[in-house]
Amino acid sequence: MFHPLDWLGRRLADFLAKPRPVEMHFSTSRFRLLQFSLRKGDVLLVEGSSRFSTAVKYLTQSSWSHAALYVGDTMLAERPELGPHVLIEADVADGVRAVALHSYKSMHTRICRPIGLDKEELAAVIEHARRRLGQQYDVKNIVDLMRYLMPTPPIPGHLRRRLLALGSGDPTRAICSSLIADAFQSVRYPILPLVEPADRRRKGARQARREILHIRNSRLFAPRDFDISPYFLIVKPLLEQQFDIHQLRWAEPEQLPRDDGED
Numbered sequence: 001m002f003h004p005l006d007w008l009g010r011r012l013a014d015f016l017a018k019p020r021p022v023e024m025h026f027s028t029s030r031f032r033l034l035q036f037s038l039r040k041g042d043v044l045l046v047e048g049s050s051r052f053s054t055a056v057k058y059l060t061q062s063s064w065s066h067a068a069l070y071v072g073d074t075m076l077a078e079r080p081e082l083g084p085h086v087l088i089e090a091d092v093a094d095g096v097r098a099v100a101l102h103s104y105k106s107m108h109t110r111i112c113r114p115i116g117l118d119k120e121e122l123a124a125v126i127e128h129a130r131r132r133l134g135q136q137y138d139v140k141n142i143v144d145l146m147r148y149l150m151p152t153p154p155i156p157g158h159l160r161r162r163l164l165a166l167g168s169g170d171p172t173r174a175i176c177s178s179l180i181a182d183a184f185q186s187v188r189y190p191i192l193p194l195v196e197p198a199d200r201r202r203k204g205a206r207q208a209r210r211e212i213l214h215i216r217n218s219r220l221f222a223p224r225d226f227d228i229s230p231y232f233l234i235v236k237p238l239l240e241q242q243f244d245i246h247q248l249r250w251a252e253p254e255q256l257p258r259d260d261g262e263d
Contacts, residue, residue, distance in 0.1 A: 033237035062224035
């Protein structure tokens with residue numbers, strides 16, 4: 001059944017998600033190196049160029065506007081057209097979907113890798129995300145989407161992240177990386193947990209400075225949280241491939257291009 005708010009919401013979501021060539025950001029590593037460096041369970045951060053991305057980067061004060069979970073070849077049998085390098089992500093227009101890594105070729109990205117999870121735990125993280133494939137977001141809440149028409153609202157710094165969590169929460173969940181946060185928290189892997197000191201008098205406490213971790217509300221996570229998390233390793237594709245500084249070839253001073261204003 002046709003619903004005018006749904007139609008308008010879809011159009012608005014498509015408009016906000018459309019990349020803008022004037023703000024394209026280029027990759028700092030070769031795509032093949034990115035392919036070789038990624039492992040299942042890695043989180044790939046992306047610096048997007050859409051109006052949506054601009055707002056997220058401003059509100060979170062970060063270069064990263066999007067996060068996706070790398071699942072490798074786990075979907076090769078059911079989605080062979082995507083190839084062996086696949087990501088699961090939440091998109092404001094399309095909902096939870098699987099996309100080929102090639103979709104982010106030539107874009108500025110960063111690999112964040114969880115440490116210490118065994119194969120079964122990584123499989124559980126991926127399966128948690130896979131079970132959400134096809135979920136759609138309620139775009140009838142126009143108020144939720146219209147906030148992103150103003151990419152840099154005059155909001156105090158300490159309130160910007162809260163702006164991401166206003167409204168019904170459905171479009172918000174496509175921004176705040178809750179899909180990935182939920183997947184890791186399902187195996188009790190921390191991202192940026194709330195921390196409190198343990199009671200020294202509590203029975204069984206072995207250390208005076210022992211801490212207790214509390215899972216945070218996943219609606220308040222943003223892509224940058226995987227970047228600054230002390231529990232995720234930042235992987236540089238070039239450095240992973242036996243980088244040798246002595247093999248770099250530098251231009252001699254006389255080979256450098258002259259400035260336009262130079263006589």
